[in-house]
Amino acid sequence: MDMSMADEYYSKYLPGLIKSGKVTMAELDDATRHVLNVKYDMGLFNDPYSHLGPKESDPADTNAESRLHRKEAREVARESVVLLKNRLETLPLKKSGTIAVVGPLADSQRDVMGSWSAAGVANQSVTVLAGIQNAVGDGAKxxxxxxxxxxxxxxxVDFLNLYEEAVKIDPRSPQAMIDEAVQAAKQADVVVAVVGESQGMAHEASSRTNITIPQSQRDLITALKATGKPLVLVLMNGRPLxxxxxxxxxxxxLETWFAGTEGGNAIADVLFGDYNPSGKLPISFPRSVGQIPVYYSHLNTGRPYNPEKPNKYTSRYFDEANGPLYPFGYGLSYTTFTVSDVTLSSPTMQRDGKVTASVEVTNTGKREGATVIQMYLQDVTASMSRPVKQLKGFEKITLKPGERKTVSFPIDIEALKFWNQQMKYDAEPGKFNVFIGVDSARVKQGSFELL
Structure with missing residues (x-):
């Protein structure tokens, strides 16, 4: 593809190069042809007007309330919320008493929409503060x-506000703002702090060298913790922190990402238990920036092993745990689930055969809830290094308290294939481990052999 993206080299220099003869028209035609060939292969020239209706079909107001699909937006948002921690069943909250809602993202209509939110209008979005107010009505202060x-x-701040005032800065001193929040927290039964990244910190051309919450907000969290009041963090962010x-x-x-137009109402649904969270992390959360890259499907390594001092020469960090803080596929619920040992339909599998891996899942909690049962495979020994596990199947199930369900995953030869050194997509005979659980770390294991 001879294509210039987001720079001025072609527009600035190509006309002069053509005029001087350093670049010929034949070369320009050839470069243009490469771009057009791709568009042709994609079918873009079959009917260039295929997605355009008559002019009279255009909506009079593209941002009309009737076009926002608020019910669907709310459902999508609350299904995406991930419960990362819930000590002593702090959540769900009661719709009574006094609740302190604090944080720079608590009442930001622009940030809840996230980046690349197309033609969305910020003043049509519901903030977390508004969502909480909607949920409690007159029942709580x-x-x-x-x-x-x-x-x-x-x-x-200057970078984030380069094109518009996307981030509004309070002119008060940091300490004055913290003091106000602490005063509110001391009067409350529980504190909900909405913290994380502004939408402009998590999109194109917004890489960070430090992936902690900005220090201004960390100072706020520390001050809120010192009040001794129950502290709920609602995270907004576009990357693992x-x-x-x-x-x-x-x-x-609660990990809420950037929840969109109905984000505030959806988050309130989860905070107050009107919706039992069932979201799972699509990424691993590192303990520090030094752990990056951290991912569940990493390869085993060949570090030398000394049986007399087995903990010295390993691939682990010596100053921190090796695994992520929150693993891929992780996410809690307001109920609890247990997963039985893995049962395999056969200890061996023919190349044209199939093995079914099953577990029994039980809701051991006191309320109905959903979870995603995940199945991972590991090719133990192969002609080249293989990941310690790879997600090969998942199923979302909803169970009432005490209810049980058997979840089964059929495994065939396609699930075992990989691209080998000869660039052939194939499966090799040998042992395969099967892991099934509620995330990539908390799993039960079985194994079979491919003949």
């Missing part, structure tokens, strides 16, 4: 304080 700016780093300290400080943590 809500105290609000911003508590901190997104960041106190002026250079970062390093949350070791926050995990220690918070009583409950």
């Amino acid at each position: 809500i105290l609000y304080a911003k508590g901190a700016n997104i960041t106190n780093d002026k250079d970062i 390093a949350l070791v300290k926050e995990d220690q400080q918070a009583d409950a943590i």
Whole structure:
């Protein structure tokens, strides 16, 4: 593809190069042809007007309330929420008493929409503060304080506001803002702190060298923790964050990403138990930036092993746990589930055959809930290094308290194939481990042999 993306080299220099003869028209035609060939192969020239209706079919107002699909937006948002921590059943909250809602993202209509939100209109979105107010009505007293700016780093603020005032900065001193939030927390029965990244910190051209929550917000969290009140963190972010300290400080943590137009109402549904969270992480959350890359499907390594000192020469960090803080596929519920040992239909499998792996899942909690049962496979010995596990199947199930269900995953030769050194997509005979559980770390194991 001879294509210039997001720079000015072609527009600035190509006309002059053509005029001077350093680039010929034949070369330009050839480069253009490469781009058009791709569009042709994609079928873009079959009917260039296939997605355009008559002019009279265009909506009079593209942002009309009737076009927002709020019910669907709310459902999608609450299904995406991931419960990361819930110490002593802090959640769900009661719709009574006094609730302090704090944080720079608690009342931000723009940030809840996230980046690349197309032509969305910020003033049509529901913030977390508004969602909580909608949920409790007159049943509870809500105290609000911003508590901190997104960041106190002026250079970062200038970057985020390069094209528009996307981040609004409170001119008060950081300590004055924290003091206001602490005062609200002391009057409350529980504190909900909405923290994380602004939408502009998590999109194209917004890489970070540090993936902790900005220091201004970390100072706020520390001050709120010192009040001794139950502390619920509602995270907004577009990347995995390093949350070791926050995990220690918070009583409950919700990962809400950027939940969209109905985000505030959806998050409130989860906070107050009108919806039992069932979301799972599609990524691993590292303990620190130094762990990156951290992912569940990593390869085994060949570090030398000394049986006399087995903990010396390993692939582990010596100053931190080796695994992620929250693993791929992780996500809690307001109920609990147990998974039985793995049962295999056969200890061996022919190349044209199939093995079925099954577990029995039980809701051992007190309320109905859903979870995603995940099946991973490991090719133990192969002609080239293979991941320690790979997700090969999953099923979302909903169970009432005490209810049990058998979940089965059929495994055929296609699930065992990989691209070998000869660039052939094939499966090799040998032992395969089967892991089934509620995330990539908490699993039960079985094994079979491919003949």
